Amino acid sequence: MATYNIAVMPGDGTGPEVTVEAVKVLKAAADKFGFKVNLTDFDFGGERYKRTGETLPDSGVEELREFDAILLGAIGHPDVAPGILEKGILLKARFALDQYINLRPVKLYPGVETPIKDKGPDEIDFTVVRENSGDLYTGTGGFTMKGTPHEVAVQSAVYSRFQVDRCLKYAFEYAKKHGKKSRGRGKENTLALCGKTNVLTYVYDLWERAFHEMGKAEYPDIRRDYYHVDATCMWMVKNPEWFDVIVTGNMFGDIITDLGAMVQGGMGIAAGGNINPGGVSMFEPIGGSAPKYTGMNVINPIACIGAAQMMLEHLGETEAAGWIEKAIVKGISKMESLAAGKMGMGTKEVGSMVAKFVKEA
Ligand code: IPM
Ligand code: MN
Secondary structure (H helix, E strand, O other): OOEEEEEEEEEOOOHHHHHHHHHHHHHHHHHHHOOEEEEEEOOOOHHHHHHHOOOOOHHHHHHHOOOOEEEEEEOOOOOOOOOHHHHHHHHHHHHHOOOOEEEEEEEOOOOOOOOOOOOOOOOOEEEEEEEOOOEHHHOOEEEEOOOOOOOEEEEOOEOOHHHHHHHHHHHHHHHHHHOOOOOOOOOOOEEEEEEOOOOOOOHHHHHHHHHHHHHHHHOOOOEEEEEEHHHHHHHHHHOHHHOOEEEEOHHHHHHHHHHHHHHOOOOOOOEEEEEOOOOOEEEEEOOOOOHHHOOOOOOOOHHHHHHHHHHHHHHOOHHHHHHHHHHHHHHHHHOOOOOOOOOOOOHHHHHHHHHHHHHOO
């Protein structure tokens, strides 16, 4: 029997509550589809930091390296200054484990309310491949004359050809396997580069050249589109059906996927994967730790359940992942809303309901 060793990092705020529900569903899927999950909990997060001053130590990274995958709840604590836990845990894990892809599907499920007028599941169904190792996230920069009226702050968008190429490779392969043609939803598979070649004339010039070179040489059947990031935001709202797979740098990817999350029904449903195709990947709900809802049994666990679904897909348990998705869709149809506190049921009830639907698969 296939056995997967999963590191579970519930983290802060509502992270632990949603993680418990995702684990419920994971276990139900394991029972139903005949594989085993060995779960190991790690307490990296704000509470541990307050107690010990430790975020994610190097020894923790080495421990995480031994797992088949990581399931993360949320990182962010109201008593800890912004940046410390995000950089010290979330970004550290992404960088140290070289999870160079952040895969974020934007899919509107039937019955889910979107703020985009006259658009439904047929129109809102695309995926963002966000580069996850470079850009403004590398911490390259600094201050000079700090604290004086002449202070200067610099933060650089950093990309190497290597980083760009490996991300593009993943994105083209993803478009080939999961693009609209491959999933029977359209006439062609399309990869769109989201950049800003009119202003970021070095970094996105590199991206654009590499994009067309690779596309032309290796993926001639995949249609290539280009959008500036500002226009991407505009079209995601106006004509989301134009998108299939979007590839972009780390910073733009961060921003457009929050817009994507809202378009697909909000933070209660948006999930993503930090992927190292040759290493350990980490799956997480995109929303934060929502401290104000902590411990109230009102937060929506569907995003974390969706992260578990992506994790199983990544591990090769495609059938189980597919059934979790069906169970999510069925679960959603019973919920009044996807918003915290307005679901018409509690966090635990949503988790148990989805787990039950998985068992009935
Ligand atoms: C995300 C988050 C993180 C990011 C923060 C918390 C560091 O916004 O996962 O999108 O910017 O990547
Ligand atoms: Mn973000």
